Amino acid sequence: MDVIIPTKNSASTLEACLKSLRKQTMAINIIIVDANSTDATRQIAKRYDATIFDEPKSNIKGSKRAVACNEGLKHSSSHIVAFLDSDSVVSPDWAQSLSHHLQTLPHAGAVTSGCAWKSTTKQFSYACHLISQIGSTHAHSFTKTKEIKSVPGFNSIYLRSAIDQVGGFDQTIGGCEDLYLNLQLRKKGWKLYGIPRTPVTHRQHHTPKTFAKQMYSYAWSRGHLLKTKHIFTPLHALPSLALIGLIIISLLFPPYELTFFKSIFETSIPHSLFEKLLEAYLFLVGLWSFILISKDFTLKLWLQTISAFIIQHLSWAVGYLKGLMD
Numbered sequence: 001m002d003v004i005i006p007t008k009n010s011a012s013t014l015e016a017c018l019k020s021l022r023k024q025t026m027a028i029n030i031i032i033v034d035a036n037s038t039d040a041t042r043q044i045a046k047r048y049d050a051t052i053f054d055e056p057k058s059n060i061k062g063s064k065r066a067v068a069c070n071e072g073l074k075h076s077s078s079h080i081v082a083f084l085d086s087d088s089v090v091s092p093d094w095a096q097s098l099s100h101h102l103q104t105l106p107h108a109g110a111v112t113s114g115c116a117w118k119s120t121t122k123q124f125s126y127a128c129h130l131i132s133q134i135g136s137t138h139a140h141s142f143t144k145t146k147e148i149k150s151v152p153g154f155n156s157i158y159l160r161s162a163i164d165q166v167g168g169f170d171q172t173i174g175g176c177e178d179l180y181l182n183l184q185l186r187k188k189g190w191k192l193y194g195i196p197r198t199p200v201t202h203r204q205h206h207t208p209k210t211f212a213k214q215m216y217s218y219a220w221s222r223g224h225l226l227k228t229k230h231i232f233t234p235l236h237a238l239p240s241l242a243l244i245g246l247i248i249i250s251l252l253f254p255p256y257e258l259t260f261f262k263s264i265f266e267t268s269i270p271h272s273l274f275e276k277l278l279e280a281y282l283f284l285v286g287l288w289s290f291i292l293i294s295k296d297f298t299l300k301l302w303l304q305t306i307s308a309f310i311i312q313h314l315s316w317a318v319g320y321l322k323g324l325m326d
Helices: 011-021 041-047 065-074 094-104 123-132 160-165 177-187 208-229 234-252 273-292 299-325
Strands: 002-007 029-034 051-054 080-084 108-112 146-148 155-159 191-194 200-202
Touching: 002 011, 002 065, 011 041, 029 041, 029 065, 041 051, 051 065, 065 080, 065 177, 080 094, 080 160, 094 108, 094 155, 108 177, 123 208, 123 273, 123 299, 155 160, 160 177, 177 191, 177 208, 208 234, 208 299, 234 273, 234 299, 273 299
Parallel strands: 002 029, 002 080, 029 051, 108 191
Antiparallel strands: 080 155, 108 155, 146 191
16 A cells, blocks of 8 residues: 655654554555755655655645645555544554455545544633634544545545546645535445544644645635635635625624723613624624533633634635735
8 A cells, every 4th residue: 555645844743644644554655745845844754765856847826735735646655545644643553444444335436534632731722622623623633433525635545446436636726625526426326434543643733833734725725626626615704794794784884983892780781783793793603612621621721722713713814815816
């Protein structure tokens, strides 16, 4: 089995990934497709006997991951091919377990074992992990084998024949390359499965800045996917629609006085429509956050989850709109 890993200045995470791959219970071949790294990425890859190829230059907007994955496929000869991110860490039986399920489950074109939370003292990271599970299977781990709509690029194993049938990864989208590939596979009759017991640990967010940046990037790709492939999902458009609506309302019914904070103590002060909607939003986010962390509730985690929600919604709204315009 070939394992393809796109890299770009990945020295801080790559060694843990490659170390876990070299502990696999079945033979694998590691293919690194590197985007001109200037740190120690290539030296680390060589220490773990990975084969290194250069990512071809591309002028596409957004993520170049599809370009790297297709380049890796050119140098792959296995009938089963896996894709990991450089910050994914796998268990020793990951390759053997997933390849077995891929070859035995009915009409399986791809399988994943999802993503596991790695314990950390950074509670904001945990809040980000919980929020990322909403509306996507990509941040989930699985308690049983189940059919799913999409397998994530950071942890996926495909039949090479299935990928070839749909022409590989689409390089024109600038992101969402895994989601679009999976959609094309399902249209051809292939099934995708989530598998229990061998999830990977993957990208732990530690700051509001990194979380905002990733949400913006994901949303940009979703917006660009709508523009280029006309694939619309209401849930992913909702933050942008809400932001546009709020801006329009604030222009039509502006909050001339800063009554929002006063209203906490003085209910008799009249509110503008803008303020009423803002209060309703904060109430719903607070309630949603409480439900999400109810099993692990602390005041600190609750406040961090609320802030993570707000960061996600704002970053996503702006990124989605930008993806539509670019």
